Amino acid sequence: MTTEIKRRRRAFGPNAVGIALVAPLALFLLATFFVPLGGMLFLSVDDRELGTVMPGTVAALAGWDGADLPPAAAFEAVGRDLVEARKAKIAGTAARRLGYESSTWRTLIQSTARALPRDTATVTDWKSTLIAADGAWGQRGIWQALANARGPLTGLYLRSALGLQGGQDSALYVNVLARTFAIALSATAICILLALPAASLLASVGQFTANLLMLALLLPLWTSVLVRSTSWLVILQKNGVFNQVLMGLGIIDAPLELVYNRIGVLIALTHILLPYAVLPLYASMKALPCSQMQAARSLGAGPLNAFFRIYLPQIVPGISAGGLLVFILALGYYVTPLLLGGQGDQMLPFYIAYNTLQALNWGLAAALASILLIATVILYALYVRLVGVQRVGV
């Protein structure tokens, strides 16, 4: 019995101390990372905005079945809410939110708020007043939009971000999602193709030379993404180093267009991600005895045959680990496409930043970020499964 307690205490003791040591970091990340990310996920479905500007309307439409025009009480609520909102100068908030349903409603709310009399006591029949202000109030469309926007939760932003909402925004984001994955996939494929010879070179030379060559991997890895993107801009722009050299050698007559398009983005992204592909490949190639290839060759296999039949299958784990890591990372770059791409080459992160800082559509920004986050988490889980959590820090 006592030995059992002792054993338990011994097992528990280190755990208690360990947990106490991990706790500060866990609490820190909880407060500065997990709670903010949770808040962001919530923001993508949060829809309480209309309720703060037009509380009467939200309450009045709670029981509306949507089949016909709502009861007179709803007209009165809209009228009174809009008059109040205009006085408090917050009608724009309601107009913006309804504009996400359809841009027609944005104008309707604003013009109605302006058209209504400031003194609500003079109004006796709200229904005819509203319809007189704009005939749209006599149709179901705007009422449906108000009912959709009454909160407290909405799928609008996620639907827009996934392209299920219809309308211009949706067409845009389907496009952006497809493009983001296409660019990330192309960069991954190029990285693997380039990583194969680089890793095999590293694996085939002596340890000292390999360490020296490894600097060629580590130095770029340590140089900031921004500096490398700037550098590629200098190299690739119209009067840049690359075009000057080619023209100087007489290879081309007119400068090539290599930036503000897909080519520039892919070159720079490949450069930034390549070390992440080479390192795991190098590790898996180094574990392979080169005698195998020689054996295959001496048994009469051609070089390509030997490569595909013997070598490739054994480095598949390295390829998939590197490829997956590169793909995950490629989804998230903001600065590189910003500097080297045109408007049609901007990826998901650009639109997250755009909606956060410029369009001020935080719900949509949060929805786009949530999609990227979820995609990353799934791929990350797959990666951990594949290579183990200890190997994540390359």
Place this chain on the structure above:
Amino acid sequence: MADGVAPADVYKTLATKEGVDRAFKKLDEIKPNIVWWSSGNQPMQLLGSGEVAMTTSYNGRIRGANAENKRDFKIMWAGNILNIDSWVILKGSPNKDNAVKLLEYLGRTDRQVEWPAKLGYGVGSVAAQAALPADVAATLPTAPEHIAAGITVDANFWVQNIDALNERFAAWAAK
């Protein structure tokens, strides 16, 4: 304006759905040749590096690039867009009286004539424009012949339409 709309009719045209469609159709035509910029000095960078042959820009930046970076950029005034900036005193400002004094000072004709030589931008008062030396006056967006060649930003139009047009523009630009 590039599609043949007279400067005076630009906002009238854009207020209709057909007008907006027409504008986007014109944009479709030139889209393959456009490099977009988002902050004031980028056009000077793009022009200077030879990345673009012509660009839209704030006229003060062109003056700045010519004066400081020894460029020789020329301005084409046909179809220019004039925007008038405003000073704002926020409600509840602690130094409201001084702010009003500053505005009064900035509005004086003898102060206004000092700016164009330093900034390159136009002046806010007709008297100041008239008081400027002729060679400086002719380089400004507020020169009468430049105002006649372009349009003045219609703030009311944009207040009503900016969100809808922005949304459509963003969707179009990203395609």
Place this chain on the structure above:
Amino acid sequence: MLDGTRIWLWGCRLAGALVLGFLLLPIFAIVPLSFNGGSILAYPLQGLSLKWYAAVVSTPRWLHAVANSLIVAISTVAIATPLGTLAALGLDRIRFPGKSLLMALLISPMIVPVIITAVGVYFFFAPLGLANSLAGLVLAHAVIAVPLVLVTVNASVSQLDKGLLRAAESLGAPPMTTFRRITIPLILPGIVSGTIFAFAASFDEVVIALMITGPGQKTLPRELLSGTRENLDPTVLAVASILIAISAGLLLLLTAVQQRSAKQNA
């Protein structure tokens, strides 16, 4: 037959060397341009000159940015290193089934795209008044820096010879003494490496800085980004070259620390 093999082998090597050259190209292409006597960003250089570096150190905008970056990076390290080190020591003691999940969660800021961290922190900090402040930037940088410390220290803790600790214990050393005299010196290279990683992560970071700082808190990478977009002249390349030199210096420092510890272990 033999020739085929040779061609294949050397072809592979040549391709590999070209790829490594591609990796180094942008770094070596721009550093010389920052010493150009003329202002055109192309070769051949029009004479050598340090004037662009002189322009950097005489411009308040750049100096202000350097000061901000140093303040932020040092404060970030001051938060991330102790938190990450303690957690690495703690994780080493914990034995329960959810441990690898805990580890995965603690290092997840390293995998989550920076733009998401930036936006999440922005939405969260804005109502708290932490957006547009260096304090907010430091907290956000600590989030992305701490996993680097954790991973690095964790690696050296797991290599720690537990026999030494037991020996100290059996000789009657109190736990704190064992920790101070045995554990800390042995994992010090890990802590120093982690600190270097954390410093570099903060010093080079631009996306969060772009989101949550105002004009008053511009860091060096943020100024570099505006410079690249708006006025790409040799001054900007001088700043980029300085950043490359700092990165290379940190890399050398890291290599030196790791080699010394490898020697000690041997």
